[in-house]
Amino acid sequence: MNPTDVKLPDYRTQVPAVAARFQKLKQRPVVLEVERLGRQFAASDGGVITALKDINFQVHRREFLTVIGPSGCGKSTLIRLVAGLDHPTSGRMLLDGQEVRGPGPDRGMVFQGYTLFPWLTVTENIMFGLKLRGHSESKARREALQWVDLVGLTRCKDQYPVQLSGGMKQRAAIARALANGPRILLMDEPFGALDAQTRAQMQAHLMEIWRNVDVTILFITHDLDEAILLADRILVLKPHPGEVQELIEVPVSRPREVGRFHCPEFLATRQHLDDLIHPPVSVEADPLPIVRLTAVGDDVE
Structure with a gap:
């Protein structure tokens, strides 16, 4: 059967084992708490650009939280704020109850670029x-x-x-x-520059490391499949300005592997995320100008 022919359940559908896992997750201590976080930047015309607005969420000990959203929604700004590499305009972040005011050894950072x-x-x-x-x-x-x-x-x-x-x-x-x-590992699209095969290998390596190390992970990605594969929960941001659109509990049981990409729970979650990130638009795109760069009569089908 073609996966696209599967009648998808509601993305919230969970097997009992997954529901029990989330109950245990919520009983763990809160490592990171983000309260009414906002970040504005000065615009060239003298105004302000709001990158993040009123961001609220919590991350529990040993949780794997991924953050997704449209391009320009403030994902990287958010993780830089948590890392202490930037300062919020409003709100605050608490790591183990202590307000984040700058970089510290309690946070480890992995960037997309190779920083060795x-x-x-x-x-x-x-x-x-x-x-x-x-x-x-x-x-x-x-x-x-x-x-x-x-x-x-x-x-x-x-x-x-x-x-x-x-x-x-x-x-x-x-x-x-x-x-x-570190208490929390911050990862800003760390596999974005890798080819598909290496990326899949790195996802497997990361899940194995996470299972064996007492660390909480906050992971930024633009790849919806990667977000579902790795995460316990997914934080979805709106664009312009970045606001929390939804916080999703991933209903796919662990352990996860590439073969789980075609299970109904994965597909339903994937469709829901796609609807959030790429909603249908009613405005027609401007037609592209047609410039002929081949000889007349050299048509292709």
Whole structure:
């Protein structure tokens, strides 16, 4: 049967095991609390541009929360605010009850671009933050090698970033961020620059790491399938300005794999997200000008 022929249930339909998992999730301590968060920027005409408006949500311990929304809705602005790399215009963020006022070791950050130091090996990159925290050379190396093993880079531990593939670089970046023991790992479209096959591998690696490490993950993505595959819940933002449109509990049971892309719960959630992100428009698009760049008579069907 073609997946598109499946009669989709309501996306909220959950098997009992999934409903029980969310009950347990809600009983865990709140790690991150975002209250009435807003961010405005000065416009060139003297006005203001509102990137985020009245954002409210909570993230529980060991939860995997993905954030999606149309281009320009403020996803990256949100994660930069949580990281302490930017400051809100209004509202506040509480991490373990303490207000976020700047960067700190309680938050690890993984960007889409490869941010490894090119002059350091994989192991030395992971050691960098540990040494800043006061670890001795030998202790930092021991701990770094444990993280190298966890992310499956043992054979590459003495290689430099230029010698690594894109997926390997991101695994090393994840290990470096986790080595400092953050309460929450912030990931801004970390797999966006990878090819489809490597991206699928990295998604599997990340889920395996998350299962084995006591860390909460806030993950920005524009890929709806990726959001459903990874998340416990999905925060959907509206565009211009970014506001919370919906907070969705993903009804797909774990463990998840690519084969789950075609189960009814996945497809129903995917359709619902697509309706939110890409609502039907009534205004017709302007017709494109037709410019003939081939010889007359060279038509194609």
